[in-house]
Amino acid sequence: MEIEREVSERGSISWRANVAHEDTKKLEADDQLLIKEPAWKRFLAHVGPGFMVSLAYLDPGNLETDLQAGANHRYELLWVILIGLVFALIIQSLAANLGVVTGRHLAEICKSEYPKFVKICLWLLAELAVIAADIPEVIGTAFAFNLLFHIPVWIGVLITGTSTLLLLGLQKYGVRKLEFLISMLVFVMAACFFGELSIVKPPAKEVMKGLFIPRLNGNGATGDAIALLGALVMPHNLFLHSALVLSRKTPASVRGIKDACRFFLYESGFALFVALLINVAVVSVSGTVCYSSNISQEDADKCGDLSLDTSSFLLSNVLGKSSAIVYGVALLASGQSSTITGTYSGQYIMQGFLDIRMKKWLRNLMTRSIAIAPSLIVSIIGGSRGAGRLIIIASVSSSIVVLHSYFLLA
Numbered sequence: 001m002e003i004e005r006e007v008s009e010r011g012s013i014s015w016r017a018n019v020a021h022e023d024t025k026k027l028e029a030d031d032q033l034l035i036k037e038p039a040w041k042r043f044l045a046h047v048g049p050g051f052m053v054s055l056a057y058l059d060p061g062n063l064e065t066d067l068q069a070g071a072n073h074r075y076e077l078l079w080v081i082l083i084g085l086v087f088a089l090i091i092q093s094l095a096a097n098l099g100v101v102t103g104r105h106l107a108e109i110c111k112s113e114y115p116k117f118v119k120i121c122l123w124l125l126a127e128l129a130v131i132a133a134d135i136p137e138v139i140g141t142a143f144a145f146n147l148l149f150h151i152p153v154w155i156g157v158l159i160t161g162t163s164t165l166l167l168l169g170l171q172k173y174g175v176r177k178l179e180f181l182i183s184m185l186v187f188v189m190a191a192c193f194f195g196e197l198s199i200v201k202p203p204a205k206e207v208m209k210g211l212f213i214p215r216l217n218g219n220g221a222t223g224d225a226i227a228l229l230g231a232l233v234m235p236h237n238l239f240l241h242s243a244l245v246l247s248r249k250t251p252a253s254v255r256g257i258k259d260a261c262r263f264f265l266y267e268s269g270f271a272l273f274v275a276l277l278i279n280v281a282v283v284s285v286s287g288t289v290c291y292s293s294n295i296s297q298e299d300a301d302k303c304g305d306l307s308l309d310t311s312s313f314l315l316s317n318v319l320g321k322s323s324a325i326v327y328g329v330a331l332l333a334s335g336q337s338s339t340i341t342g343t344y345s346g347q348y349i350m351q352g353f354l355d356i357r358m359k360k361w362l363r364n365l366m367t368r369s370i371a372i373a374p375s376l377i378v379s380i381i382g383g384s385r386g387a388g389r390l391i392i393i394a395s396v397s398s399s400i401v402v403l404h405s406y407f408l409l410a
Contacts, residue, residue, distance in 0.1 A: 046263035048179035049244035050271035051186055052341055053092055056133065056234035057085060057275040058189060059338035060140020060308055060331060065231040066279055067311050069224045070286025071303040075202070075210030076218070080225045081279045082211055084232040089272050095238040096245050096264040100257055105243035107352020123353040129235045130349065131370065134342040138375040141335025143309045147328040153309075154379040160339060161372045176247075178340070185337035190274060192330030193281040200292075202284040211280065236345040241268075243348040286311070346370075 069077045099105050104112075110122050142156030151159075216222055250260040289295070290303035302310055308331065 042259060043263045043266065046248055046260060047267050048176060048183070049096065049241055049248075049264065050092075050268035051183040052179055052244055052344070053234075053237045053241045053268070054186065054271035054275045055182060055334075055338045055341045056237045057088060057232055057272065058186065058278055058334055059133070059137045060143070060335050061133070061136030062231045062279060063140065063282055063331065063334060064136070064306075064308050064311075065224075065227045066282040067286045067306045067308075069228055070283040070288075071290040071306045072224055073218055073221055074287035074291055075206050075284060076215045077221065077225055077228060078207065078210035078280055078283055079212060079214045080228045081232070081276065081283070084229050085272050085276050085279075088232060088234075089269055092237065092241050092268050092272070093261075093265045095241040096268065097261045099242035099245040100250055100260045100264065103246070105246060105348060105352055106239045107243075107349050111353050111355070119353065123349065126236060126239065126349045126353070127346070127370075130342055130346045131374065133234060133236055134339060134372070135375050137335050137338040137342055138372050139335075139379065140308050140331055141339060142375070142379065144328050144332035144335055146309070148325065148332065154376060157372055157376045157379050160335065161369075161376075163336065178344075179244075182337050182340065185333045186271075186274060189330050189333040189337075190278050190281075192326045192333070193278050193285065195326055196285050197281045200285050200288040202288040207280065207284055236342065236349070239348050239352070240341060240345040243352075 066081075069080075095106060098109070102109060107123075107126070111119055114122065138157055138160050139153070141160040142153045145151055145156035145159055146153055216225060245260070245264055248260065250256055286303075286306065290300070290306075295303075311327075
């Protein structure tokens with residue numbers, strides 16, 4: 001897709017520092033306007049990209065690892081999520097700064113700075129990362145449709161792909177409209193999980209202890225901690241964040257660039273803090289329910305092998321039908337919104353590395369078809385169980401892709 005750059009403000013230069021001498025007066029005038037405009041108005045103008053990228057840390061893959069960590073270790077692994085999201089904030093802010101300072105997104109810079117062989121390898125790895133991240137998102141949304149409307153998982157996969165294309169049609173009204181939709185889905189998700197949290201009422205002291213005191217007690221604690229970190233690995237998010245910031249008006253002056261970097265950092269920090277609270281809520285709900293004193297033996301056995309599709313039935317049995325519906329709505333919001341951002345990332349990666357110019361609907365259809373193909377095939381052949389196993393395989397593949405990406409970039 002074509003990035004909505006503010007050409008009049010940014011020009012066609014790569015580095016903002018290389019501004020012609022005759023533009024100095026214009027930059028000084030821009031600085032004066034920035035000084036006169038209230039800071040809160042300038043901050044609101046930069047809100048949006050952070051919430052878009054925060055969805056990657058709230059996708060169904062994250063929810064599944066959160067459910068398993070809570071069921072197996074109660075609140076003891078919450079510190080892993082905290083550390084992971086702190087590092088995510090650092091990396092995401094660097095990606096945003098890259099776009100603000102250079103006026104280009106990460107895929108474009110990789111294309112111009114690296115040799116041809118490295119560029120091709122990075123493009124393939126980036127595409128694999130998008131597909132690996134998209135599999136849990138598509139399957140999770142299909143599970144939500146199955147929970148709410150009792151339709152087969154493979155039909156849910158098709159509905160997910162179609163609905164994502166329809167929602168991406170908001171692009172023609174501007175990226176801000178799509179960002180607003182994503183932000184609303186984030187808060188719907190937060191309301192659903194906080195609603196469940198208010199039902200189960202986990203002990204606040206134990207939750208805080210798990211959040212700030214690192215522990216790896218019990219069988220499989222190390223493996224579950226690695227799984228939590230692996231679910232937080234989202235390399236395609238770096239391409240997305242560095243591209244989304246280009247849609248904002250950023251004067252090519254020192255003050256304008258510094259303010260933009262600062263505002264994007266604040267917004268990303270707030271969005272990832274919301275993501276942290278939602279992840280904590282999911283782990284706390286799972287840990288409280290599975291360690292409840294009045295849980296039946298059948299439900300206790302289910303806690304030993306929780307997944308996105310089985311956890312909904314567990315919540316339905318323990319918390320009642322209304323809570324299962326709330327869980328389904330939250331899972332639907334998580335999966336649908338994260339598939340939108342995944343497709344968006346794929347568009348930027350294709351446009352940046354290959355410089356392919358095509359109509360938006362055709363590019364959306366191409367990236368969406370490539371991403372949902374594995375999920376559709378496995379859900380038809382293996383059903384819910386096969387789709388659940390594919391989520392685990394996709395998470396492992398995503399971690400491998402990141403390691404190879406770091407090796408090439410080193």
